[in-house]
Amino acid sequence: MADMDASLKEIMQIDGAVGAAVADYTSGMALGTIGGTKDLDLAVAAAGNTDVVRAKLRAMEMLNIKETIEDILITLDTQYHMIRPLSGRAGKGLFLYVALLKTRANLAMARHQLRQIEASLDV
Template sequence: MNIDTALKEAMSIAGAVGAALVDYESGMSLGTSGGGDWLNMEIAAAGNTEIVRSKLRVMSTLALNDDIEDILITLHRQYHLIRLMNTAKSRSSLFLYLVLERDLANLALARHQLKRIESSLLV
């Protein structure tokens, strides 16, 4: 699946407000979908690269021999889900970023669907 198809599928997840594929080394988005006046996906995606980098630094400092599956940020009205790309088909410096409207989303199902999209995405 290509980037555009992956982002369209991410936006079809119940409660999805915005989605992006981001390179956390550069902070640049490879593609975005959704968002709007109150949610600039380019800025949000770039800002979340700092969260990923910070967590990876902490894991390195603690010498944790593990990989991040996803990072969840829970707001009062939203979920922000960051899913690192850890498949053999994809570069390891990429992550999928999904913003969900909390009242409309099923978090467990959204995580499952994002994992499926990650496994099918070819970059």
């Protein structure tokens, strides 16, 4: 089991990663961040993406969808933003967030690696 800091460092090893966070979508707080740029404030990104997670969960509830979210992908002109809610009781209410450069990232590999990192994360 890896702690949060080790997991965030591992996320930054994903090709194209420019920043990552572990956030609580109930409070909007970033519990840990790494990387970022002058244009990518990870605390702000984590807080903003809590609204994305909450909105999707509300929509699923209204549609009576009983499945769980594996990940949410937001595709921008030059970046991918991936949100992966943590499964398991210990991670309830938390999600992983990573911003990737499209020119360097392999989306399938990034999803695979993020899934593996989540499986070993101990929060």
